[in-house]
Amino acid sequence: MLIAPYQHPLAFIAPLETELDPPATRATVPQSEARHETPAQPQPVALRLRNVEKRFGDNRVLRGIDLDLEAGQFLAIVGKSGCGKSTLLRLLTGLDTPTDGHIGFLDGDGREMTSNARIVFQEPRLLPWFDAADNVAVGLGPTTSKVVARQLAEAALGDVQLAEKAGEWPSKLSGGQRQRVSLARALVSRPGLLALDEPLGALDALTRISMQKLLSRVWRELGATAVLVTHDVAEAVHLADRVIVLEEGRITLDLPVPQPHPRRHGDPELAKLEGRLLAAILGEA
């Protein structure tokens, strides 16, 4: 590959450039009714990171990350802006590859598998020219037949309590509703790993709380492994089984949150953990 100083804005859509895994192929014509009676549970992914490094030029963004994540666990990553949270998340979903070190995606028996991750971004990134259900159907990949995709999409919209908005353009939805469509798009293929990059960052406080409830419920129903990047320490403690603090590309704190799900907002035990985390991030520990 040549190192061209001029980057064409669309250069990255060149079909050859596929360090990316194909979309989850599990969406091969499941019967939507069958899915509702006996939901096809995803294979939750366990993660194993060994000495993972990521450099952009001279910028060492991640410096030797070691991390083991059990299948089905909910991990939250917190840290200051620019500390490499999004970069780590992209590596975990297979969207990007580490410069050094190894990332393993493991199935239930500890064998390596290809990642079947889905990511939700801070912005919903919906296609404005598709209605809500067709946007969700994008999550099934191009191989699913149209009719089946539509059915599955409408069911997934039901899971995020938006069934009645299936035929609505994104421009007619509120910010919270758009983000729920985007969540449904990530869920519809029943991924084994759900990656969330500040998915609630752009929402108002009340919508955030109800979205946190929704996220927690959806994650428990899906049974997938989840990784959430957030600025909000309270959110991390409320949702996750385990919170890691990232600082200058290293994990500086790894804090388990043993409280059972679902959790109550305002639980004093959680508030204590939140205090510890904040102190660690702000360097007062």
Added chain:
Amino acid sequence: MTTFETFAGTPKTAIQKRPVRLPSLSRDAVLPYLLPALLVVVWQVGSATGWISDRIMPSPTAVLRAFWETASSGALANDIAVSGARALAGLLVGGSIGFLLGLANGVSKLSEQLTDTTLQMLRTIPHLALIPLVILWFGIGEEAKLFLTSLGVLFPIYLNTYHGVRNVDRDLLEMGRIYGMSGWTLFRKVIFPGALPSIFVGLRYGLGIMWLTLIVSESIAASSGIGHMANNAREFMMTDVVVLALLIYAGLGKLADVVARALERRALAWNPVYQTQKEV
């Protein structure tokens, strides 16, 4: 003080006196045509009183008569059909070349490097300046007009398609890629719809240039069509036919724009701009 009071008083009485309120929909339909209708009335009155000389500008009734005469002989329908077919052919040829080049250069860096600079250079030549050369090449046959109209339509459609494709939201492209789209699927679901608003701008701009080119090239070199009709009439000092030809061009131009707008509204129904227009 007093003027203010009377001023404030007038509309009140006017509202009270008004017997029937026009339904707002028909008002919307009528208002845009108020000014043209008024102009025609002034024009007719001016002609009737001799204030506007017949030599300079025939009266509206004379134009109507000319319309009736040319229409009943079948000459008008024939000329309109010929001009319409030329316009359409030019649009199809020039439009598709511009569209395909715009897509190719928007998506492929190689194609862009190969052709964009050349196209940008060619674009700066006023295509009507090529008329003498085109007549030398093609004579005054259909090829000459097809060539000129296609050339005129090509650039606005090229530029806007290219611009549209290049400016497709990169976050959406990344999303599409993450969800396994590539090649044709990515184009069909993300790139093309994203570029469509810009492509429509190009189309409507191109339509304007299409008629302009056709008028000019038909009046310089043609043996049929509206432009030829006008030019022929000029030789015989038939100002009424000349004005009729102008009105027909205006009508055809408006028709093309209405069709393009309707297409645009249909294709871009997802766009909030068109949704609000629909509701108002």
